[in-house]
Amino acid sequence: MLSDISDINSGMAESAASTSDHLLGQVLDQSENGLFLVDTHRRIVLWNEWMVQASSISRDGAIGHPFTEIFPSLRGKRIESVINAALDTRTASLLSRSLNKAIFPLYFSETGDEKQRIEQSVIVKPIQSDGHDYCLIQITDVTPMVQREGVLRVLAKEAEEAQKAAEDVSRFKSEFTSTVSHELRTPLTSIRGSLGLISSGVMGKLKPEVAKLVDIACNNTERLLFLINDILDIDKIESGKMDFVMGPVDLMVVLRQSLEANQPYGEQYQIQYVLKKIIGDLKVYADTGRLMQVLNNLLSNAAKFSPEGAEVEICVLQNDSMIRIEVKDHGAGIPLQFQSRIFEKFSQADASDTRKVGGTGLGLSISKAIMEKMGGAIGFNTVEGKGTTFYIDICVIDQV
Amino acid sequence: MSEKTVLIVDDSRVSRMLIKSVVVDRHPDWAILESGSGDEALTHSDEDIDLMIIDFNMPGMDGMTLAEKMKSLYPSAYISMLTANVQESTQQRADSLGIGFEKKPITEDKIAGIMSQIE
Amino acid sequence: MLEISELQRDYITEILNISMGSAASVLSEMVNEAVSLSIPEIDFLPRCDAAHKFDQINTVKMSGVTQRMSGAISGDALLIFPEEKTLTIVRALLGDTVPVESLTEMEQEAMCEIGNIILNSVVSSVADILKREIVSSLPHFIKGTGKEVFSVESNNHDDLVMFLKVDFGLESQSINGYVTLMLNVDSLHDFLSQLDAQINAI
Numbered sequence: 001m002l003s004d005i006s007d008i009n010s011g012m013a014e015s016a017a018s019t020s021d022h023l024l025g026q027v028l029d030q031s032e033n034g035l036f037l038v039d040t041h042r043r044i045v046l047w048n049e050w051m052v053q054a055s056s057i058s059r060d061g062a063i064g065h066p067f068t069e070i071f072p073s074l075r076g077k078r079i080e081s082v083i084n085a086a087l088d089t090r091t092a093s094l095l096s097r098s099l100n101k102a103i104f105p106l107y108f109s110e111t112g113d114e115k116q117r118i119e120q121s122v123i124v125k126p127i128q129s130d131g132h133d134y135c136l137i138q139i140t141d142v143t144p145m146v147q148r149e150g151v152l153r154v155l156a157k158e159a160e161e162a163q164k165a166a167e168d169v170s171r172f173k174s175e176f177t178s179t180v181s182h183e184l185r186t187p188l189t190s191i192r193g194s195l196g197l198i199s200s201g202v203m204g205k206l207k208p209e210v211a212k213l214v215d216i217a218c219n220n221t222e223r224l225l226f227l228i229n230d231i232l233d234i235d236k237i238e239s240g241k242m243d244f245v246m247g248p249v250d251l252m253v254v255l256r257q258s259l260e261a262n263q264p265y266g267e268q269y270q271i272q273y274v275l276k277k278i279i280g281d282l283k284v285y286a287d288t289g290r291l292m293q294v295l296n297n298l299l300s301n302a303a304k305f306s307p308e309g310a311e312v313e314i315c316v317l318q319n320d321s322m323i324r325i326e327v328k329d330h331g332a333g334i335p336l337q338f339q340s341r342i343f344e345k346f347s348q349a350d351a352s353d354t355r356k357v358g359g360t361g362l363g364l365s366i367s368k369a370i371m372e373k374m375g376g377a378i379g380f381n382t383v384e385g386k387g388t389t390f391y392i393d394i395c396v397i398d399q400v
Numbered sequence: 401m402s403e404k405t406v407l408i409v410d411d412s413r414v415s416r417m418l419i420k421s422v423v424v425d426r427h428p429d430w431a432i433l434e435s436g437s438g439d440e441a442l443t444h445s446d447e448d449i450d451l452m453i454i455d456f457n458m459p460g461m462d463g464m465t466l467a468e469k470m471k472s473l474y475p476s477a478y479i480s481m482l483t484a485n486v487q488e489s490t491q492q493r494a495d496s497l498g499i500g501f502e503k504k505p506i507t508e509d510k511i512a513g514i515m516s517q518i519e
Numbered sequence: 520m521l522e523i524s525e526l527q528r529d530y531i532t533e534i535l536n537i538s539m540g541s542a543a544s545v546l547s548e549m550v551n552e553a554v555s556l557s558i559p560e561i562d563f564l565p566r567c568d569a570a571h572k573f574d575q576i577n578t579v580k581m582s583g584v585t586q587r588m589s590g591a592i593s594g595d596a597l598l599i600f601p602e603e604k605t606l607t608i609v610r611a612l613l614g615d616t617v618p619v620e621s622l623t624e625m626e627q628e629a630m631c632e633i634g635n636i637i638l639n640s641v642v643s644s645v646a647d648i649l650k651r652e653i654v655s656s657l658p659h660f661i662k663g664t665g666k667e668v669f670s671v672e673s674n675n676h677d678d679l680v681m682f683l684k685v686d687f688g689l690e691s692q693s694i695n696g697y698v699t700l701m702l703n704v705d706s707l708h709d710f711l712s713q714l715d716a717q718i719n720a721i
Contacts, residue, residue: 078545078549085639089643090652090654091639091643091655092635092654092655092656092657093632093635093636093639093657094628094631094632094635094657094658095632096625096628096629096631096632097625097628098613098625098626098628098629099549099550099612099613099629099632099633100549100632121628123657125657126654142625145624145625146625148624149623149624149625152619152623153619156619412529412530412532412533413525413526413529414526414529414530414533414718414721415533417721418721421721457536457540457555457557483540484536484537484538484539484540484541484543485539485540485541485543485544485547485555485556486540486544487544487547487553489553504537504540505537
């Protein structure tokens with residue numbers, strides 16, 4: 001199709017030797033990339049329109065001239081050795097923008113005082129034609145990429161700073177909670193101690209009305225202390241600082257211990273705990289203390305919300321690799337509008353309930369967090385007016 | 401030309417072979433000692449050595465560390481470092497120690513240049 | 520694993536380390552920082568064994584650069600590192616501190632150039648030993664598990680893999696990566712006989 005490189009060049013001129021040369025010349029001139037060709041004598045033999053515009057060097061000013069004459073500032077630079085490598089050993093190279101800031105002196109043709117430098121990515125490739133070796137240099141304008149990158153970096157930096165700030169807040173909050181809780185606990189312990197001494201009669205016998213008042217004070221002090229412990233627990237769980245020593249746990253042993261511990265509670269509310277269904281010799285995967293904490297919570301809740309004289313039934317069921325422990329009460333059930341919030345912090349069905357049944361309102365949310373951390377689950381079934389069954393699911397290890 | 405003793409230190413046996421053949425070609429009467437590592441090279445400390453050609457990139461003790469030690473053990477010997485990776489910092493360090501410096505690959509001319517320092 | 524003699528291994532290592540040294544010089548000068556490159560291990564493995572080697576680094580995400588070779592050797596040349604190490608290398612050389620989780624467009628381009636410099640030097644050493652021409656394509660960025668990235672190769676049962684462990688030394692740390700070149704049995708024979716000829720000429 002083409003006989004001579006000069007034909008290609010003339011193809012880029014208006015009056016071309018042949019139609020195909022003209023067409024090819026047009027194609028090269030319409031390219032959005034800079035394209036130029038260097039021969040084995042390091043002279044420029046092809047120079048497209050993009051190059052003309054970007055370098056302000058005309059075709060006549062470039063063709064036939066040594067590369068280093070056109071770009072004197074590039075003598076001895078990496079681009080020169082890479083062009084030599086292409087011509088001497090047919091090596092292709094890439095000159096990335098980030099490792100080679102501003103390779104060729106090329107500018108956008110702008111009206112105005114400021115000449116804007118074109119950000120470049122350069123590809124250097126050996127070409128052979130008609131037994132002659134050439135080096136093709138292709139220049140891509142990567143200015144938009146550089147700008148996008150700039151924006152990306154700013155956003156990434158902002159995101160990092162925001163994250164750090166959030167972590168700082170979280171850490172501060174956590175330290176604050178534990179500091180405040182400790183600060184609250186100390187005086188409360190003193191108050192409880194003093195009240196305990198007084199109510200025991202050691203400081204002198206109390207008149208019945210006085211004893212009653214002291215009792216109220218004691219109970220509320222206890223209540224505050226429980227509340228502080230619960231708050232600290234929640235904080236520990238949320239910040240991941242609660243220790244779980246997981247291992248095989250004999251379920252029936254823990255269950256019986258929990259029932260025994262809650263016996264006085266049951267008596268106080270005049271209910272009976274009944275172990276309805278059990279599976280003997282069962283080992284589950286849990287932390288003993290934390291499991292006990294959850295069982296205590298469910299048993300005490302069941303007692304609190306049961307009518308006097310009722311029974312609270314406990315069943316242990318197995319479903320494949322999971323064990324379910326159900327605690328069933330015959331209380332008023334959980335109202336519909338409250339059901340979705342039951343595991344949230346400080347939620348009790350009714351503000352008036354709180355005073356009646358005591359408790360901190362944190363028990364279930366702590367239990368939920370504990371069960372989840374142990375790889376189990378917690379849930380409930382309820383019928384208003386009939387009663388509620390709370391259950392926990394836990395992994396079984398083996399059955400002896 | 402009097403007899404000289406040359407110590408070649410390089411973990412590559414082929415490299416040592418190459419250097420040795422160039423030296424022996426030009427000075428068949430010179431004695432050649434070879435070591436594959438810095439530690440091995442230091443065992444020759446009781447010998448009389450006139451020229452040391454040391455490879456920079458060796459496992460264990462690197463060439464520069466060895467050269468420093470040798471400089472104090474053999475103040476009159478000429479030491480030249482051979483390296484594939486010429487870094488300004490390495491070059492400066494060599495200059496300040498008074499050690500010669502040659503870039504690999506090893507050629508006859510380069511070895512000849514080194515030998516001329518003690519001929 | 521193919522058995523090559525101690526002397527052959529020594530010679531190849533020396534030649535490769537020399538050209539890696541040059542590549543390291545080029546990189547050092549470009550970024551104005553101390554960079555060192557060396558090849559502590561060389562193996563020639565049949566392709567299935569090479570795939571097994573990649574099994575060990577199978578689940579780790581790898582990234583790096585590939586170039587297609589033609590001429591005396593045809594196939595893909597790979598330079599790969601565990602992904603987070605590629606990040607470390609590029610960021611160290613560019614002096615970047617931006618905490619973006621994976622390489623940005625521009626950083627990938629820079630890695631391509633780094634890979635191009637290193638692979639070109641390995642390929643040209645092999646070509647020198649063979650005394651024949653090998654032409655490399657431009658570099659492309661690749662990413663995936665060790666196995667995924669490796670099976671970018673063409674399915675040629677006669678393939679042997681030249682498996683190089685690469686030590687990329689930065690100012691503060693040294694990073695291990697791999698270079699693999701696909702050879703075929705004939706190329707390897709040529710390679711070894713040329714090696715022997717050159718060793719004997721010493």
